[in-house]
Amino acid sequence: MINTQTLTDQIIEGEASYLAQTYKRPPFVLVHGDGMTLFDSEGNAYTDWVAGIAVNIFGYNDAGVQRAITAQLANGIIHTSNLYHTAPHVRLAKLLVEHSFADRVFFTNSGTEANEAAIKFARKLAYEAGKPEKHELVTFSNAFHGRTMGSITLTPREKYQKPFKPLLPGVKVAEFNNLASAQAIINDNTAAVFVEPIQGEGGINVATTEFLKGLRDLCDQHSALLVFDEIQCGMGRTGTLWAHEPSGTTPDIMTIAKPLAAGLPIGAVLMTQRVADAMHVGEHGSTFAGGPLVTSVALEVLSRVTQPDFLTHVQTVGAYLIEQLSKIVIPIVKDVRGRGLMVGLELTRDVAARVVELGYAHGLLMVNAGANVIRFVPPLIAEKSHVNQLVGHLTTILERVNNE
Structure with a gap:
């Protein structure tokens, strides 16, 4: 019998069989990344506004991080x-x-x-x-x-x-x-x-x-x-x-x-x-x-x-993110707050998980902070172009959720 099960199916079934069920994961398998983008086993690309929950500070495939790892491994x-x-x-x-x-x-x-x-x-x-x-x-x-x-x-x-x-x-x-x-x-x-x-x-x-x-x-x-x-x-x-x-x-x-x-x-x-x-x-x-x-x-x-230019970049893109999110005028949006690239979008209803779920089809990885707040904690290499992409897709998602 030919096994037609995809890698995605195998991994998801394996997770259900072997791991303690303390997380609810979406139905795709991430396999590689570069910069602000992650890719799944089916070839779909996702712009990452989660950064491993505020961890992946330089995104993915960063040359400096790779050099530091390689150099220490070479020491044995x-x-x-x-x-x-x-x-x-x-x-x-x-x-x-x-x-x-x-x-x-x-x-x-x-x-x-x-x-x-x-x-x-x-x-x-x-x-x-x-x-x-x-x-x-x-x-x-x-x-x-x-x-x-x-x-x-x-x-x-x-x-x-x-x-x-x-x-x-x-x-x-x-x-x-x-x-x-x-x-x-x-x-x-x-x-x-x-x-x-x-x-x-x-x-x-x-x-x-x-x-x-x-x-x-x-x-x-x-x-x-x-x-x-x-x-x-x-x-x-x-x-x-x-x-x-x-x-x-x-x-x-x-x-x-x-x-x-x-x-x-x-x-x-x-x-x-x-x-x-x-x-x-x-x-x-x-x-x-x-x-x-x-x-x-x-x-x-x-x-x-610690370099001043790096911190200035975070300030600039963070201010732009807050500015652009604040322009989303939809009844379900209650507040935008935060500083730098740590920003929350508060909703009037407990539908943050729904917004996150709909984001996958738009190539967005997002995460909530409670039932009614979408949290944006991307890699600190995010650019204004990423913000523009986010806000465009997010507006569509929020309009849909607002009408549900």
Whole structure:
């Protein structure tokens, strides 16, 4: 019998047979990419406005990333563990310190690991100060900090938390961008306040300067640590290297991850010397984190993202994206917000998933941020021509959904 099953069918059936069913994927198989474009096994092309969820900072088939990978592979060392010195992770830590508020860096393998480490560092600092009762953590409505047990406790949404309770004790929730709400629950038992300068999964909600400055003041009053989660909004995505920069506020800890190594798994906790001094040998660690291959690629990424011309490009194209999206005048469109190439289109109904689904036939990869927000977090190499293409197709899609 001749097997007429296509590669697409084989892969989709294999996914259903062998993988834990924690994702709902569209019915195509991506096989290669170049620049802003991904191609499936049937030859269809898709312009990517997702970037692996704000990860693929230079898109696909980037020459610099490939050179960095190839050069490290030629050395014959992919992994050594953190038992030994290697040059790339030290050089990367130095570069991160030079381009941030931080004095020290701890590497992880992901964003959720970085936030888990930040929780430990905050509680350890209180313990070292002889205040074990100072263990409470503060988070905010619509926050997303990860899916492991500590970080999911900092993500106050029932759909993420309910099946996994009981969660980490001592976590309080305030309203995002409401300083009075935060003031009501931050006290002398607060170890740390976790906040995203721009919320990603929560709907592309931008923290005001007054809010971030107010949190800094409250943390200082109560000797609590201010933790900025820049896992999605950091590394140039908003047109500045760090999303908190325009506020003029600095944290005690910052967690980063997603785009740092252009698609290879890495995260990092950036911290002040005071925080670092509370941690001692053997009190935290990771087998894989900061390996020479991934940090070699991260060096390539950071060396380019810190260039003024690169950040200016993000600002320019991001402003154009917001401008063009704002010209879509259809009743279902409620709001356009964001900064740089981190933009949300809010709808009047919970049909974001429907818009994403219809995008595939138009050669668009999009992702939602909640039930009624379309999130645009493309590779930072996006051009105005890509914006024009997006807006043309998106207008057609939104007109259809508006009439459904």
